Amino acid sequence: MTNKPLKRESLSKQVSDKLEEMIASGEYSIGDKIPTEPELMEMFNVSRNTVREAIQSLTWTGLLEVKQGDGTYVSATNRFYANMEKKYREVSLEDIREARNCLEVTIAHLAAQRRTDEDIIYMKEALEKRKELIVDSKENTSADLLFHISVAKACHNNILSDMYQSIAYYLENQIADRNENSSLSTEEIDRLHEILFKSILDGKKEAAARAVQKILEI
Amino acid sequence: MTNKPLKRESLSKQVSDKLEEMIASGEYSIGDKIPTEPELMEMFNVSRNTVREAIQSLTWTGLLEVKQGDGTYVSATNRFYANMEKKYREVSLEDIREARNCLEVTIAHLAAQRRTDEDIIYMKEALEKRKELIVDSKENTSADLLFHISVAKACHNNILSDMYQSIAYYLENQIADRNENSSLSTEEIDRLHEILFKSILDGKKEAAARAVQKILEI
DNA sequence: TTCCATTTGTTCGTATGTATG
């Protein structure tokens, strides 16, 4: 008998998945030009049609933007809020701050109630990486953001975590700016993040919400 | 100068347009099987790839559904009707409720501070339409939603209002359900909406936020 | 400015795999 284990995955799907993964992982960021079709043909060892089909599918979901005679560019990192990311390239810092505030308090509240052991591992990892890096470095900003995203995932509400991720791209600038110009010392900022983590770990939702608010006030 | 009149239309686009037109005109109705790919090849005098590309594009817009080994069927007659359901298929009602709650309180808060006279006009219009329609009707649900969307616009934060709109589609069911099964009377629900409107009109942000919370508890 | 190499866009042909009735 021909017991098919699972659905067979088409080559083009494999290629588009791989590309999407590379985009999500940050290997290609928004605005970056991805390799040309001939290069992708060689990378994945498939025909041009297959490459093009994969690109097309990512174009339709809004992750890529193709310019004839020029190349293919990353236009968003998250398929869900792809349209939004494109739209908000020129949005005001204040709008972002407000949206972040709105989402993050609720997220912290929920995360404290729902975090799994796995969530905790990711959060702890990001937190430690954050602490050991030099402040003001680009890596520190990324690690900071990664911690907040891990919190968002721990809230186990796909809409909220996706919404948070959709604005995460814009938070990097804000975080970098904040880390440089804050009136608080590095130790105090570290401490606030520790408190947030502990509150979520212990399931103290009100404390978690308060901790987030303090972080947002930095 | 090389004044290009318009973009040249690809063959596959021409075919898909033609097919869409035939569907819209009723030549093929919902559930009908359209001609096979070889038949379409002959009808439009194009290659199979071109036919397939046209069909694929209509599949993505939701007008057609393809069944391997069987045929291609009309699944909708209007491209706007077909789109949205797929994305949030894995989202629970509770997720939507939480996201709505999260956004709407902040929105009300901001709207009270920033509403313009124009915003007020739209909100008032939606509110009156809402009141005069029979409860439980589809129109009432739409008017209800329209009022909340007009509030979202009045917050003058594009990110928040767009996020709200992005889940609005799913709120219709929630609102309809709520209007049917609420413990509150129609008059009480109307009153809560009036209070929200008045609070925003008067710029009372805390009152507006409280009013929204009560509406969300219905 | 023109010209050219690069890059994507469109279309065709063909072969083979898979699902349905």
Added chain:
DNA sequence: CCATACATACGAACAAATGGA
């Protein structure tokens, strides 16, 4: 089992747009 119909993949050729020399 088989004919039919769709799915996937490869190769090839030419068109069109772009950016830089």
